[in-house]
Amino acid sequence: MSKSSKIKRRKKNLNNIRDVETFVQFPKYMQDSLGYKLLVLHCAGALAIYIDLAMRYNGVNNGEISYAVREGKTNLGINPNTVGKYLKALERYGFIITTQKGSFNLKKRHASNYELTMWDVIGKHKAKKSFMSYQPTKGEKMLLEKKRKLILNEYQKSVLNNDIGRYQKTISKDLN
Numbered sequence: 001m002s003k004s005s006k007i008k009r010r011k012k013n014l015n016n017i018r019d020v021e022t023f024v025q026f027p028k029y030m031q032d033s034l035g036y037k038l039l040v041l042h043c044a045g046a047l048a049i050y051i052d053l054a055m056r057y058n059g060v061n062n063g064e065i066s067y068a069v070r071e072g073k074t075n076l077g078i079n080p081n082t083v084g085k086y087l088k089a090l091e092r093y094g095f096i097i098t099t100q101k102g103s104f105n106l107k108k109r110h111a112s113n114y115e116l117t118m119w120d121v122i123g124k125h126k127a128k129k130s131f132m133s134y135q136p137t138k139g140e141k142m143l144l145e146k147k148r149k150l151i152l153n154e155y156q157k158s159v160l161n162n163d164i165g166r167y168q169k170t171i172s173k174d175l176n
Contacts (some may be wrong), residue, residue, distance in 0.1 A: 024054040026095050030118070035131030038140055041147065046086035048076055050095055053114060063121045069110035082128040088110075094130030 002115065030036055039046055049067075050143060052075055056065045072083035090096045094117055102112035117128040 023049045031134045034136055035134035039093045043089045046089045050090055060122055062119050063115040065114045066111040067114055094134050101171045
C-alpha cells in the first residue's frame with residue numbers, strides 16, 4: 001500500500017475523534033517550558049481545550065483542525081465566551097496557531113481552523129513548538145517568582161527543623 005493512499009484514507013475522517021482509545025501526550029520538555037507554566041498559572045482550563053483539539057489530530061490534518069466555540073461548549077460544558085478566551089490564551093502562549101478564522105453569519109458558517117505547534121504540518125513545515133520560545137512579560141516573571149517561593153506554615157516549619165527530617169509530629173484536632 002502506498003504512502004499516498006494511507007494519507008487519503010486518514011483524511012477521510014478529518015477532525016473526527018478516533019474510535020479507539022486515544023491519549024494526548026504532554027512531554028517533559030513541554031511541561032518545563034515557560035509557555036506551559038504560565039498557561040497553567042493563568043488559565044488551567046485552557047488545557048482541556050488543548051486536549052480536545054489534540055484529540056482531533058489524526059497525524060495528517062494539522063493546520064486543518066476545525067474547532068468552534070460552540071463545540072467546546074457541547075463537548076466540555078464550558079461557556080462559549082470562556083472557550084474563546086482559552087483559545088486566545090493557547091495561541092498567546094504558543095500552543096496553537098489560527099490558520100483560518102471562522103465566521104458566523106447568515107450566508108457562511110464555518111469554524112476556525114487551527115494548527116498544533118507541537119507537530120509537523122505535512123508538506124509545509126516542521127513543528128514550530130512556539131511554547132518553548134515564549135518570552136514572559138515583567139508581570140508574568142514576577143508571578144513565576146512568587147509561585148517558586150515556598151511559604152511555609154507552622155507545621156511545615158517544625159518538620160523542617162526536626163533533626164531526623166521525618167514527619168514525627170502528629171496533628172491533634174480539638175473536637176469542640
